[in-house]
Amino acid sequence: MEQIRTIDEINSKISKGKAVVIGVDEFKKICETEGVEKAAERIDVVTCATFSPTCGTGMIMNLGHTNPPIKFKEAYFNNVRAYTGFTSVDAYIGSDQPNEDNEININYAGAHVMEDLLNNKTVHFRGIGFGSECHSYPREEVETYITLNDINEAFFIAHRFCVQKGSGYVNSSSKTLGTYKGIVLPFFGNCVYTGTGELNPLINDIDGEVIGIGTRILLSGAQGYIIGEGTQHDPEKTASSTMLRCRFRDIKPEYFRAVVFENYSSSLYIGLAVPIPILNLKIAKNCAIRDYEIQTVIKDAADQEHWDGEKTVICKVNYHELKSGKIKLPNGKTVVSSSVSSIVMAKKLMRELIQQINDKKFYLTPCLERLPRSPYKSLKPMKITKQNLNGDGLR
Amino acid sequence: MIRKKVYNGIIRCVGCGYCVGLCPVEAIIFTEKGIAFAHEKCRYPFCQNCLTKCHVRALEVYRREEVQK
Numbered sequence: 001m002e003q004i005r006t007i008d009e010i011n012s013k014i015s016k017g018k019a020v021v022i023g024v025d026e027f028k029k030i031c032e033t034e035g036v037e038k039a040a041e042r043i044d045v046v047t048c049a050t051f052s053p054t055c056g057t058g059m060i061m062n063l064g065h066t067n068p069p070i071k072f073k074e075a076y077f078n079n080v081r082a083y084t085g086f087t088s089v090d091a092y093i094g095s096d097q098p099n100e101d102n103e104i105n106i107n108y109a110g111a112h113v114m115e116d117l118l119n120n121k122t123v124h125f126r127g128i129g130f131g132s133e134c135h136s137y138p139r140e141e142v143e144t145y146i147t148l149n150d151i152n153e154a155f156f157i158a159h160r161f162c163v164q165k166g167s168g169y170v171n172s173s174s175k176t177l178g179t180y181k182g183i184v185l186p187f188f189g190n191c192v193y194t195g196t197g198e199l200n201p202l203i204n205d206i207d208g209e210v211i212g213i214g215t216r217i218l219l220s221g222a223q224g225y226i227i228g229e230g231t232q233h234d235p236e237k238t239a240s241s242t243m244l245r246c247r248f249r250d251i252k253p254e255y256f257r258a259v260v261f262e263n264y265s266s267s268l269y270i271g272l273a274v275p276i277p278i279l280n281l282k283i284a285k286n287c288a289i290r291d292y293e294i295q296t297v298i299k300d301a302a303d304q305e306h307w308d309g310e311k312t313v314i315c316k317v318n319y320h321e322l323k324s325g326k327i328k329l330p331n332g333k334t335v336v337s338s339s340v341s342s343i344v345m346a347k348k349l350m351r352e353l354i355q356q357i358n359d360k361k362f363y364l365t366p367c368l369e370r371l372p373r374s375p376y377k378s379l380k381p382m383k384i385t386k387q388n389l390n391g392d393g394l395r
Numbered sequence: 396m397i398r399k400k401v402y403n404g405i406i407r408c409v410g411c412g413y414c415v416g417l418c419p420v421e422a423i424i425f426t427e428k429g430i431a432f433a434h435e436k437c438r439y440p441f442c443q444n445c446l447t448k449c450h451v452r453a454l455e456v457y458r459r460e461e462v463q464k
Binding site: 051053182183185190191192257258259260261262267269325336337338339340341342343344345 | 407409410411412413414415416417418421425427428429447448450451452
């Protein structure tokens with residue numbers, strides 16, 4: 001494939017304020033009216049974005065040493081437990097960690113702690129140490145109130161985000177179901193789905209040519225990097241995903257919202273914008289993909305025998321149909337389809353990345369290593385060797 | 396549930412349009428800028444589907460403010 005430009009040439013143009021950068025939505029329209037070749041010649045970079053709730057996030061932080069020193073055995077932020085199984089005063093808080101108070105439970109979880117810290121609110125902290133068991137760290141307990149300014153380093157990690165395309169859910173049962181896509185109404189009452197379709201960065205780089213380890217990104221408004229493939233990354237069977245990292249302090253609160261999915265869990269809304277350099281015609285053609293070309297499946301959320309990847313498939317649809325607001329199911333019923341991902345916020349983030357590039361604040365990096373493609377070990381369910389005492393393990 | 400109140404407010408709306416699918420009378424419209432209400436269709440306070448099911452807890456205060464107007 002003949003190269004049109006290099007990343008170095010694009011960065012040189014950015015430094016001179018001459019780079020042509022547009023959103024992927026606009027790029028698709030140009031491709032349709034002027035053709036892909038002309039669009040690729042004229043445009044240097046297109047920005048893609050997604051904004052979705054994700055359970056696979058957390059923050060790793062260093063809280064600073066105490067006098068006398070302590071090595072945390074347990075740590076709690078506003079009564080939400082953080083993981084401390086490493087160095088003395090480091091802690092990792094996950095978005096889905098529920099509150100220790102069962103009455104509050106998912107209504108104030110790890111995601112809410114992170115949001116409070118980001119908004120510079122004061123958070124109660126309690127750390128329990130090893131005490132006399134540990135000679136270097138004799139302190140047994142510490143209790144204090146902290147803000148983000150009191151924390152040394154804070155890095156935000158998304159272990160699984162920007163899933164290429166999500167499936168939709170309907171509900172064949174007579175009960176309302178709480179899922180990670182939100183409430184699914186009984187008797188096929190509605191359809192919920194995830195993903196921003198043609199705006200999604202990994203959809204626009206379907207061959208994984210430009211987005212990979214080392215790609216500089218905008219994660220909820222903060223500059224960060226793709227550090228690898230996300231957990232459950234399975235391009236062949238389900239979808240690709242990415243693992244991301246950025247400095248927590250740089251995140252913009254407007255792109256960072258704690259979520260509570262009723263009867264399911266807490267979660268966190270974050271956004272990702274990725275620049276795609278138009279290096280050759282193939283990359284440009286991939287960016288021209290439209291919603292009606294992106295196929296996904298509608299699954300039955302009531303199928304509780306299987307995990308998400310293996311639930312009963314009701315029908316196949318494309319994102320154009322899903323985004324239209326109504327889909328027709330094989331049983332003849334037309335149901336309202338709604339997303340938990342926000343196209344409004346994704347487009348806002350896309351524009352923000354364009355602005356940062358135009359302001360010479362954001363330069364592109366080449367991908368150091370591509371995300372694994374084929375052959376890749378397919379996802380499998382957990383191997384269970386011991387039967388649960390209650391039989392099937394269900395409540 | 397004191398904490399729950401803290402997280403209310405229209406400022407939290409992310410414009411995902413999830414509430415659109417829960418409205419039995421199609422009183423919520425999904426637009427390019429986010430959601431909009433067709434108040435003449437809305438059955439509030441008899442139906443509070445969108446208020447109670449919004450997962451970012453964005454609609455509670457918003458709807459009350461709208462009703463007060």
